[in-house]
Amino acid sequence: xxxxxxxxxxxxxxxxxxxxxxxxxxxxxxxxxxxxxxxxxxxxxxxxxxxxxxxxxxxxxxxxxxxxxxxxxxxxxxxxxxxxxxxxxxxxxxxxxxxxxxxxxxxxxxxxxxxxxxxxxxxxxxxxxxxxxxxxxxxxxxxxxxxxxxxxxxxxxxxxxxxxxxxxxxxxxxxxxxxxxxxxxxxxxxxxxxxxxxxxxxxxxxxxxxxxxxxxxxxxxxxxxxxxxxxxxxxxxxxxxxxxxxxxxxxxxx
Numbered sequence: 001x002x003x004x005x006x007x008x009x010x011x012x013x014x015x016x017x018x019x020x021x022x023x024x025x026x027x028x029x030x031x032x033x034x035x036x037x038x039x040x041x042x043x044x045x046x047x048x049x050x051x052x053x054x055x056x057x058x059x060x061x062x063x064x065x066x067x068x069x070x071x072x073x074x075x076x077x078x079x080x081x082x083x084x085x086x087x088x089x090x091x092x093x094x095x096x097x098x099x100x101x102x103x104x105x106x107x108x109x110x111x112x113x114x115x116x117x118x119x120x121x122x123x124x125x126x127x128x129x130x131x132x133x134x135x136x137x138x139x140x141x142x143x144x145x146x147x148x149x150x151x152x153x154x155x156x157x158x159x160x161x162x163x164x165x166x167x168x169x170x171x172x173x174x175x176x177x178x179x180x181x182x183x184x185x186x187x188x189x190x191x192x193x194x195x196x197x198x199x200x201x202x203x204x205x206x207x208x209x210x211x212x213x214x215x216x217x218x219x220x221x222x223x224x225x226x227x228x229x230x231x232x233x234x235x236x237x238x239x240x241x242x243x244x245x246x247x248x249x250x251x252x253x254x
Contacts, residue, residue: 002184003215003236004133004141004176007050008169009043009093010149010199011190012157013210015166022170022212030218030253033210035227037192041199041206043149044095046191046229051075051099053233053248066098073247076233077104080140083242088136090129091144092121099142107132118147119168126172130179139240143176145169149194157194157205177214185215185239187232215239217254224253 013033016022038049038056044064045056052059052073060067077087077100086106089096092113109128113121122145129143148165155161177186188210195205211227217239230250237244238252 001239001241002137002139002141002181003187003239004129004143004180004184005187005189005232005236006143006145006173006176007047008148008166008173008188008190009144009146010152010157010192010194011166011169011210012193012205013208015158015163016170016210019167019170021167021174025212025214026221028220029212029214030220030222030224031210031212032224032227033208035189035209035211035224035229037190037207037209037229039202039207041192041201043093043191044098047096047099050189050191050229050232051077053230053244053250055230055249058249061098064095066095074245075100075104076140076236077101079233079237079242079245080104080240083240085139085240085242086137087140087142088129088132088138089142089144090125090132091142091146092118092125093144093146096144106138107136113146113150118150119165122147122169122172126176130176133176134179140236145172148190152194152199153197156197157199185213185217187235188212188214189229189232191229213253227253 081104088107151162151165190209199206234244234252
């Protein structure tokens with residue numbers, strides 16, 4: 001069993017619910033369009049909560065500047081490394097480098113989306129993930145796609161430009177899934193939503209995220225109930241036969 005977590009930054013559930021390609025995907029996956037993220041609904045705090053399964057007031061990062069933990073909670077990659085599992089990251093927003101501690105990753109690939117444009121950067125990191133995962137056994141891989149959030153801030157959430165970024169990000173998702181061996185479980189989610197040209201509030205538009213899970217352990221077309229971003233790390237480790245860290249607050253969705 002192997003797992004791939006794909007996160008589309010800033011992707012609102014109502015941006016994908018009527019997309020034909022997503023409707024087809026949901027027929028084969030377990031899913032919810034009503035999962036919840038954490039406050040503040042900001043990129044790095046939400047990612048820290050995803051990987052450490054605790055709220056921001058516990059891990060200490062409450063802005064897009066990483067804050068070293070006063071009483072550290074082990075993250076997903078550290079727990080997997082402690083159990084002999086191999087993890088790989090593919091991302092185009094530099095601040096995500098702090099999601100894992102030194103030595104916990106087997107492989108990491110980064111390209112700077114702000115320099116080359118996030119549309120191109122999404123394609124580059126997806127290409128890198130396809131190449132690496134096709135040639136190296138990896139227990140857990142994380143693919144981050146940053147274009148949707150960039151479009152939301154520039155043009156507004158749910159604008160035509162934003163919706164184009166969502167659609168093309170799903171094209172990248174489909175492209176990598178087509179290359180994966182059959183023993184992969186794929187989780188697709190977002191860190192937060194957004195409204196107007198911002199996010200970070202407790203508005204439903206900011207706090208509600210999608211979560212779709214495709215794999216042999218998840219029933220086709222089943223709706224997941226009461227899912228939270230903090231549940232993702234416990235779900236991944238259970239899929240890989242590893243126990244959650246005792247400090248984690250989320251639950252496995254298996």
